[in-house]
Structure formats: C-alpha cells, structure tokens
Amino acid sequence: GENVEQHPSTLSVQEGDSAVIKCTYSDSASNYFPWYKQELGKRPQLIIDIRSNVGEKKDQRIAVTLNKTAKHFSLHITETQPEDSAVYFCAASMGGGYNKLIFGAGTRLAVHP
C-alpha cells in the first residue's frame, strides 16, 4: 500500500544552524505534499505545502523541495530558533484526486540555545 518514510526520527541542532528533514513516498500519483508542525500538547498545524507542478517553495526561514522522479521531498529550516522545537510530520496525498493524506512517522526537532 501507499507509504511515506520520514528521516531522521530525531534531530538536535544548535540555535542558528539549519535543519533538514527528508521524506520519500511510494505512490507516483501523489500530487500534494504538506508539512505539519506539532508543538507539545498542541494540534498539528500546516507550516508549508507544495504541489507537484513546482520543485521548490519558500516561506521566510522554511523551504520545501520536491523531486518527483525520485519520489522524495524535504523540509529545510534555516537559522533555527528554540521556538522551532517541535515534532514535524510530512505527508503525501493519495493519487487519483483522493483527499486522503499518508503521514510520515514524524521528526522530533530540538533546537538548543
């Protein structure tokens, strides 16, 4: 069945460094790739998303890249701050216009001052 693998499961960086989280997906018909941030005790919230007709999207310190050939997409956070500490989930839509998202297992990011 459809699958999204996410790496690493945990990531620890110093404040100001960059953080990169990578995901691969199995359904070649996937065309929507959101990233969610979940702070401790809070609900997941969308931070950035990308559709299959573009290869890169940027929003201030956050960027996402997509390689459809390799079925691979990544989240890049630059100049990390302690408030970036959270669990990050990637997801990929199922093909055929189906709304359902397949989520990765999550990456726990810790940014140390």
Next chain:
Amino acid sequence: GAGVSQSPSNKVTEKGKDVELRCDPISGHTALYWYRQRLGQGLEFLIYFQGNSAPDKSGLPSDRFSAERTGESVSTLTIQRTQQEDSAVYLCASSLPGPYEQYFGPGTRLTVT
C-alpha cells in the same frame, strides 16, 4: 472564522464502557478525517468521510470502532467496550475537497482506566 472543534476535550472512562467523541468541522469542508495519536507517536489514520461517498474505514483497528457523519457536518466516533490500549488523543480534521490542507481540531484525550 471558527475552526474545527471537538468534544469532550478530556474523557476518562472505565474499561469495558462505550464512549462517543464528537467533531464539528469547518463549515463548507466536505472532507472529514479521524486520527489516533498515542503518547509520543505519530498520526494513525482511522476513517475518512468525503461528501456523500462511502467512507474509507480502512484504518479502523477493530470492530469496536465506528464513526458516523451527518451530511457534511458533525461526526461522531464511537468506541465500544473500551480497552486500555484505546487510551490516546483522538484528532479530527477537515478540509475542502482537494487534496488541500487539513485543519485539525484540538483533540479529545481519552484515558481508559
């Protein structure tokens, strides 16, 4: 506007009792999802409703779990004969038909004693 709401926010129940969890999606969102999140774990898909189509129940872990949705509004998730392993946060999300961003509710924390 109003976001996704869920009730109750917390529920403590005895093993073997039935529980009913409620989700009010964002108005106009025809897609509605239920997820389970155990402590420190990822998002486990349970069920997906899209308009008047038959729901995707492929994530329900056992026949003790069921869900209903009235038209394109409220949904209820029912767990019969609760077990301790059912203890988790149950998250509801809604979205436009798409795929598009899923907006999550605050969740219901279920504790089975």
